[in-house]
Amino acid sequence: MINISFLDRARVVTAHACGLRRSGLDDLLYGPDHIVQSIDALHYASHDRQVRREMRLLTVGPDEQGAELAEQQRRIQQQLGAARRLVKQRRIADLTAAGALMPNRPTDDPRQVARAWLGRFLSEEKEALVRDIAMAAGVAPAACIHIRSIQQKIAKAIDIGWLTAPVSDPVKQVLTLDDAAFRDRLLADASKQNGRDDVLCHPLVLNRWRDQLQAVIGDLKQSSCGRSLTGLHDMPAHSRHSTTSLRQFHDRRRLFTALLQRREECTMLITQLNDALTLAERRDPSYLQLKRAADLAYDELVRRHPARYHHIRAALQPYETRYGRLNLPGSRSGLQRHVFGELERLHGTPPHGRARTVR
Numbered sequence: 001m002i003n004i005s006f007l008d009r010a011r012v013v014t015a016h017a018c019g020l021r022r023s024g025l026d027d028l029l030y031g032p033d034h035i036v037q038s039i040d041a042l043h044y045a046s047h048d049r050q051v052r053r054e055m056r057l058l059t060v061g062p063d064e065q066g067a068e069l070a071e072q073q074r075r076i077q078q079q080l081g082a083a084r085r086l087v088k089q090r091r092i093a094d095l096t097a098a099g100a101l102m103p104n105r106p107t108d109d110p111r112q113v114a115r116a117w118l119g120r121f122l123s124e125e126k127e128a129l130v131r132d133i134a135m136a137a138g139v140a141p142a143a144c145i146h147i148r149s150i151q152q153k154i155a156k157a158i159d160i161g162w163l164t165a166p167v168s169d170p171v172k173q174v175l176t177l178d179d180a181a182f183r184d185r186l187l188a189d190a191s192k193q194n195g196r197d198d199v200l201c202h203p204l205v206l207n208r209w210r211d212q213l214q215a216v217i218g219d220l221k222q223s224s225c226g227r228s229l230t231g232l233h234d235m236p237a238h239s240r241h242s243t244t245s246l247r248q249f250h251d252r253r254r255l256f257t258a259l260l261q262r263r264e265e266c267t268m269l270i271t272q273l274n275d276a277l278t279l280a281e282r283r284d285p286s287y288l289q290l291k292r293a294a295d296l297a298y299d300e301l302v303r304r305h306p307a308r309y310h311h312i313r314a315a316l317q318p319y320e321t322r323y324g325r326l327n328l329p330g331s332r333s334g335l336q337r338h339v340f341g342e343l344e345r346l347h348g349t350p351p352h353g354r355a356r357t358v359r
Contacts, residue, residue, distance in 0.1 A: 001027075003037075006193045010041040010048070017042070017079035018072055033274060035087055036272070038263050042080040044193065047257035049073035055250055087268075100278050109325040114312040115298040121308065121340055122301055122350050129297035134290050143286040153277065162280035163203060163273075171202045179212070186212055192256040206270050213263045220256050264280045308343055315339045 002009035012020075013029055029038045053069040060066070095101045107113060119126040127146040134144050142160050147153045157163045177185065186209065189197035199207045281287055302309045315335070319328045328335065 006037075006041065006196070007045075009343055010045045013079070014045045014072065014076060017045075017075045019075075026247075029085055030086060035083060036268055039080065039083050039087070039268065040074055040145065040261065042083065043261045043264050044258075046073055046076045046080060047261060049076065051253045051257060052358070054253065055246070058246060058249075063166050091271075092261060092302045095278065098279050098282050100282055106332070109148065110313060110316045110320055110324070110326050113316060113326060114309055115302060115331075117336055117339065117346060118301050118305065118309050119298050120336075121343055122305065126294075126297050126301055129300055130293045131292065133296050134286070134293040135248050137289050137293065139286045139293070143290070151204060153338075154273070158203070163167050163276065163286070165203045167202075167204065170199050171204065173216050174199050174202075174205055177355065181207065182212055183216060186216065186262075190255060190262050193258075198259075200266075201269055206255065206266060206273060210263065210266045211265060213259060217256070217259050217263065220259070222249060261335065308347055311343060311346065312339055315342070 002012050012025075016025060016029060028034060049069045049072050053066050055074065056066040056069065092101065129144070130155075131144040135141060140160075142156070146150075146154055147156060154163070158165050158167065174182070174185065185197065186200070189200055199205060239302070315338075316326060318329075319326050321327050
């Protein structure tokens with residue numbers, strides 16, 4: 001029943017948060033295959049209590065029912081926190097088992113930094129080297145495509161089978177929508193809980209959905225309905241407002257909370273997508289071959305362009321400690337931009353310019 005009706009799931013997670021216990025209910029709601037949907041339902045239930053409590057205060061004033069709604073919201077929030085922690089624990093366990101949570105601190109070896117910066121400065125040459133070396137080692141051409149954006153990465157993952165997400169005609173239609181039409185579709189989805197617009201959850205649409213949700217929520221925050229949901233809405237006494245104005249206020253608050261709920265859902269889905277891409281990439285046989293090809297490509301760039309490499313090393317030298325390690329204060333990006341500007345003046349721009357790479 002709860003898999004068919006979102007509102008039924010919201011009722012069950014609310015009852016569970018408020019003390020209902022049945023054999024097997026914990027796993028049904030918070031097992032690995034169900035927890036994301038239940039977190040979404042908890043967000044809805046918490047916002048529902050918030051709006052109902054606001055309306056109660058504005059129409060009746062403080063009373064026992066308002067206090068009960070506040071207590072229900074508190075328990076729902078507690079359950080929501082517990083569910084989020086459980087998701088985080090499972091995620092860390094999965095990524096750790098795959099070796100994807102190794103420490104990723106910036107290297108303090110000036111030789112490695114200089115190689116990396118040279119590769120970024122000569123990005124297209126490096127990409128061609130990686131592709132040639134990898135294909136010579138037997139890596140399929142499709143796996144050697146250099147990724148320049150998250151959309152390209154998702155499209156590649158679908159093409160080579162890392163993700164099962166067919167690009168159907170409805171998905172293609174949404175991808176071609178302008179911002180105004182996309183917002184209309186987003187708002188239509190937020191206006192109903194049962195019967196969600198599943199196309200918005202497609203991997204190729206998720207990032208635009210998140211960005212447009214942020215924009216719409218930001219617009220609504222400029223009006224009275226966009227106050228924080230951490231406390232009761234700051235509105236004058238109920239007796240001063242007509243039934244029509246209260247209904248308008250209620251509708252605006254419902255829409256605002258639905259958009260917040262959708263943003264949380266979208267964020268969870270993007271996290272799941274990123275994890276799926278990371279795990280699929282590491283399981284793919286080409287992963288280690290491509291890393292090896294990249295290492296060889298950096299070595300080849302140093303051999304081909306010794307003057308550029310030594311210029312970078314010279315720029316890093318003032319920041320080396322007595323042990324030959326780097327101690328760069330602040331961000332490295334400013335120094336990198338300065339060094340790249342010097343390289344362009346002294347040695348000329350790379351043949352195809354410098355392209356930004358996805359890291």
